[in-house]
Amino acid sequence: MSKAEQFAKKRKVRLVIRTVVLFLLLGAVIFAIVSKDTEKVLAVGDKAPDFELVDLEGNIHKLSEYEGEGVFLNFWGSWCPPCKEEMPFMENQSKEFEDKGVHILAINIKDTRLKAETFRDQYGLTFPIAQDKDESVRRAYNVIPLPTTILINKDGVIEDIITTGLDEEEIRQAMESIQPE
Incomplete structure (x- = not known):
């Protein structure tokens, strides 16, 4: 395998890794936004949750x-x-x-x-x-x-x-x- 082929192969691997990391980060951001919206934040005037x-x-x-x-x-x-x-x-x-x-x-x-x-x-x-x-x-x-x-x-x-x-x-x-x- 020539150096050019090795370089091209490494470049493809880096691209795949970067794409996976990008999707993971995007998923984490979406999860944080969605879970934040469903989480009720208590405030003065709210009924205190029983426990x-x-x-x-x-x-x-x-x-x-x-x-x-x-x-x-x-x-x-x-x-x-x-x-x-x-x-x-x-x-x-x-x-x-x-x-x-x-x-x-x-x-x-x-x-x-x-x-x-x-x-x-x-x-x-x-x-x-x-x-x-x-x-x-x-x-x-x-x-x-x-x-x-x-x-x-x-x-x-x-x-x-x-x-x-x-x-x-x-x-x-x-x-x-x-x-x-």
Whole structure:
């Protein structure tokens, strides 16, 4: 085989590879556009999707069972610095608002049970901590950054979506905003 024939053969192979890569990229772009259109993004005013998760003590928490009360739904991970900062504030406010009809439900993302229990014990947390092992609740709520807090009113409607860490005063104000009258 001459050098010209070898060059022509290599050129054909490159052309085939480039064509395949182009079609794969085109398919990925189309998939991203189509899947984005079908994904419902939650917003303030939407009914909060119901879910059922088990906490670290083995208790089942179903969001719909909190109807008539406010829910401070917090998604967190032990590796998240803002999550670590806000947890003691959440603990303080949970004690303040529990008798006022506002409950904290913390949902751990991506930690092992042992890691979540160690974190709970290290911070002395007493509010329920559930684990979203398959991340179905995280996906239903479109949670990307951690921490994310969803404030849900007594009617099960989303009042606010907060995608940053909170200080104690902000947590108190958030809990007041969903306190049943």
